[in-house]
Amino acid sequence: MTDIAAKAERPSIMTFVKANIRDYALLLSLAAIMVFFQITTKGILFTPLNMTNIILQNSYIVIMALGMLLIIVAGHIDLSVGFLSGFIGAIAGVLMVTNPLWPADLKMGTVPAVIICLSVGTAIGAFQGWFVARFRIPAFIVTLAGMLVYRGLMIAMLSGRNLGPFPESFQALSNGYVPDFLAFMAPQGINMFALVVGAIVTFLIIWSNWKARVLEQAHGMAEEPMELFYARNVLIAAAFLAFSWIMANHRGLPNVLITMFALVALFMFITTRTTFGRRVYAMGGNEKAARLSGLNTERITIAIFAIMGALSALAGLVYAARLNSAQPKAGAGLELDVIAACFIGGAAVTGGVGKITGVVIGAFIMGVMNNGMGIMGIGIDWQQVIKGAVLMLAVFLDVYFKNKP
Amino acid sequence: MGANQTAMQQHVQPILEMRDITKTFPGVKALTDVNLTVMPAEIHAVVGENGAGKSTLMKVLSGVYPSGTYDGAIHFEGQERHFRKISDSEDIGIIIIHQELALVPLLSIAENIFLGHETARNGVINWFEAFTRTRELLKKVGLEEHPNTLITNIGTGKQQLVEIAKALNKKVKLLILDEPTSSLNEKDSNALLELLKGFKAQGITSILITHKLNEVMKVADRITVIRDGKTIDTMDVHSGEVNEDRIIKAMVGRDLSERYPPRIPQIGDTLLEVKNWSVYHPQHADRQVIKGVNLKVRAGEVVGIAGLMGAGRTEFAMSLFGRAYGTKITGEVFMHGKPVDVSTIPRAKEAGLAYVTEDRKTFGLVLIDHIKHNVTLANLDGVSERGVVNDIREIGVASKYRKDLGIRSSSIYQATVNLSGGNQQKVVLSKWLFSEPEVLILDEPTRGIDVGAKYEIYGIINQLAAEGKAVIVISSEMPELLGISDRIYVMNEGKFVAEMPAREASQEKIMRAIMKSWGT
Numbered sequence: 001m002t003d004i005a006a007k008a009e010r011p012s013i014m015t016f017v018k019a020n021i022r023d024y025a026l027l028l029s030l031a032a033i034m035v036f037f038q039i040t041t042k043g044i045l046f047t048p049l050n051m052t053n054i055i056l057q058n059s060y061i062v063i064m065a066l067g068m069l070l071i072i073v074a075g076h077i078d079l080s081v082g083f084l085s086g087f088i089g090a091i092a093g094v095l096m097v098t099n100p101l102w103p104a105d106l107k108m109g110t111v112p113a114v115i116i117c118l119s120v121g122t123a124i125g126a127f128q129g130w131f132v133a134r135f136r137i138p139a140f141i142v143t144l145a146g147m148l149v150y151r152g153l154m155i156a157m158l159s160g161r162n163l164g165p166f167p168e169s170f171q172a173l174s175n176g177y178v179p180d181f182l183a184f185m186a187p188q189g190i191n192m193f194a195l196v197v198g199a200i201v202t203f204l205i206i207w208s209n210w211k212a213r214v215l216e217q218a219h220g221m222a223e224e225p226m227e228l229f230y231a232r233n234v235l236i237a238a239a240f241l242a243f244s245w246i247m248a249n250h251r252g253l254p255n256v257l258i259t260m261f262a263l264v265a266l267f268m269f270i271t272t273r274t275t276f277g278r279r280v281y282a283m284g285g286n287e288k289a290a291r292l293s294g295l296n297t298e299r300i301t302i303a304i305f306a307i308m309g310a311l312s313a314l315a316g317l318v319y320a321a322r323l324n325s326a327q328p329k330a331g332a333g334l335e336l337d338v339i340a341a342c343f344i345g346g347a348a349v350t351g352g353v354g355k356i357t358g359v360v361i362g363a364f365i366m367g368v369m370n371n372g373m374g375i376m377g378i379g380i381d382w383q384q385v386i387k388g389a390v391l392m393l394a395v396f397l398d399v400y401f402k403n404k405p
Numbered sequence: 406m407g408a409n410q411t412a413m414q415q416h417v418q419p420i421l422e423m424r425d426i427t428k429t430f431p432g433v434k435a436l437t438d439v440n441l442t443v444m445p446a447e448i449h450a451v452v453g454e455n456g457a458g459k460s461t462l463m464k465v466l467s468g469v470y471p472s473g474t475y476d477g478a479i480h481f482e483g484q485e486r487h488f489r490k491i492s493d494s495e496d497i498g499i500i501i502i503h504q505e506l507a508l509v510p511l512l513s514i515a516e517n518i519f520l521g522h523e524t525a526r527n528g529v530i531n532w533f534e535a536f537t538r539t540r541e542l543l544k545k546v547g548l549e550e551h552p553n554t555l556i557t558n559i560g561t562g563k564q565q566l567v568e569i570a571k572a573l574n575k576k577v578k579l580l581i582l583d584e585p586t587s588s589l590n591e592k593d594s595n596a597l598l599e600l601l602k603g604f605k606a607q608g609i610t611s612i613l614i615t616h617k618l619n620e621v622m623k624v625a626d627r628i629t630v631i632r633d634g635k636t637i638d639t640m641d642v643h644s645g646e647v648n649e650d651r652i653i654k655a656m657v658g659r660d661l662s663e664r665y666p667p668r669i670p671q672i673g674d675t676l677l678e679v680k681n682w683s684v685y686h687p688q689h690a691d692r693q694v695i696k697g698v699n700l701k702v703r704a705g706e707v708v709g710i711a712g713l714m715g716a717g718r719t720e721f722a723m724s725l726f727g728r729a730y731g732t733k734i735t736g737e738v739f740m741h742g743k744p745v746d747v748s749t750i751p752r753a754k755e756a757g758l759a760y761v762t763e764d765r766k767t768f769g770l771v772l773i774d775h776i777k778h779n780v781t782l783a784n785l786d787g788v789s790e791r792g793v794v795n796d797i798r799e800i801g802v803a804s805k806y807r808k809d810l811g812i813r814s815s816s817i818y819q820a821t822v823n824l825s826g827g828n829q830q831k832v833v834l835s836k837w838l839f840s841e842p843e844v845l846i847l848d849e850p851t852r853g854i855d856v857g858a859k860y861e862i863y864g865i866i867n868q869l870a871a872e873g874k875a876v877i878v879i880s881s882e883m884p885e886l887l888g889i890s891d892r893i894y895v896m897n898e899g900k901f902v903a904e905m906p907a908r909e910a911s912q913e914k915i916m917r918a919i920m921k922s923w924g925t
Contacts, residue, residue, distance in 0.1 A: 281778075295782075
């Protein structure tokens, strides 16, 4: 049977698309949703101001979804991320903002406060991971318990009130923009730095795709037809260049966009190129086989929860900086958007499957829908209904195509 | 009356006729004009290598692949039948018992037997009736278990019998057993085969799908051999012209004059020595599973460990390999005469050990992942620098093992779940060969794989020994152990009860050593 498969001729475009339907369907869905809202919002969606808003509103979802992917791929789940991020935001508030309720006024600087917050987040994540790994308590239970604890602690710390404003250097985490170093090169109103960075990133992506393809060809692997490869890369280039043009027409690149991009690149590298990433996937695919192959599954589990904790903390800081106050309702329900982004992006509940690109696209599908429906004036109630339906549809299509012979 | 009977026999109709069955999957022709004729009240064996199409044929018969998705005709009891779903075939008395048992572990025997056919009126179950009828059914299959016993608390052999009792409850006419004895010990296997003979006397027809030719010879009336999706031959066992060699020849399409490749052993110094190894059960910490085992393996030597199911062979091997099994483990391990630490799996690997599991799907492979990732999993450091995988080197390693071990696949990017048993086994072997061990422990290396692949695995074992590695083989197939080992340890009840050079060993000697040791 296998011999026949080996002899099969090179796949035509259609068979290749069918074999990789999940990846293409995801990208097309995002494109379709964007076009849909561009029309229904009468062109507001793609305005520079609104695109910037979408980035800012979604940054914390994307940041947490990166860690959540590792957790889901490993076969676990983390329900605590929303309130953990809120709790960390509260800690940031207490550390940096003058607080009448606390005996000592800490007035800490941005850098030490951020370091403390990230460390606390990492430690909390590792602690949760330790329960999961060492005592084999399901992550669902451990993080459900954590969710309640952090929520309570957050409200207790803030005594139910908002705490703000933050120092300007902290606000810059979310609301700041990279200064236009190249302003001398261009007319007023166009951010040259954003354009140049956009061009460089586009070039790097195309170049690495090309290199991967050359490597694949050298080893005679089953491959994407030439036409599709070109089409895909032209689309990627067009999307990135158009995006940087839009950003250049507003205030340039938000700091948080740079953070997000760096993290996405880092996690793509971790998941596809490192032994650590490989081990996470192997563990999620078959934990027993992974353990018997000599993988330290306990350490890996603790590590992924620690990473999740750090990312939740970062997201909490970005969130607090964006609102310019620590709020007792911060982070509520974020975990659902984060988990939904992973599953829309193609991660499997059973573990072992999922891609960073998928998750980022999944997060932006959720983000564009949130934003578009908001502009259209759809109430929060119906927004929830529609988002739920989209999540169900995405997972249904996934399962449907997987079971189809 | 005698004349009458002869006349009847001449006109006896086959109970089942599958005519010119052709089944195509996208790109693959799984069955080509397969014919199977089964007479009433016979035991009909269907044999063939893995991937030959036996399971596909049975899925066609039972309605898993509905009528219309294949070509050809099925006649049962003289009528043409079109099964659209499994219950269609079950309703007229065709019952299949799969290799993986379909019992719910945390329900009782009675609940399992009546699952889906509860003795209920208006949805309220009559437990008294279920209980009595379960008793009767269990008696028929020779089980004395209480009907309220949970499935999880009885052994695999008995679970198999419960499955059969369940089939009896459905008024079975044609019972199909897919590899029923693959996870049973010899005693349970024999009991099961006797049961089939008893059914035959009661007029129940059986189809037996199996790899074990000695069982076929023991119970089957006729044998159909399938190879590459085609019917090769149907033999009548009672004609007296059938023997194992003839069946094997039909199965593999070539003469296997030598079932074990020849080898000239070149044995060096002692490589691994284990002294006074003791292990306790992980859940019942007062139960000693391994009781003071001493073992020695020399470079270039193939050492077999023989024993019945439950003798403690797998437990011994896994506890030795980084305490992957058991608690309160004591004993000493030496490599090249020096004591080594094997207290965790990474340390055992470091010391030069490798353990190839008996259960490749559960403990051996990441099934959803492809060959390349599985091959390098136990030695990722060997294809990476500072935690970053070198893709080119990894492709090279995977391609090399795919070629060297003859892993038949479309590429190194084929998911291991889609490989046949023999090729899966080669992937697991590759993984451990790439970890570059000095001592390999192979646990049931040929379980559930076909004759041709077995021969290839034996060739690999010989190659390893020739390279100066020490190989320990655990196997329940005694001819195999006798065929490939230099020396054999016999294990029973957690102890080594005998040790003999393979030249002087025989199946009788091994069995005698086991029998003599019971209760000592």
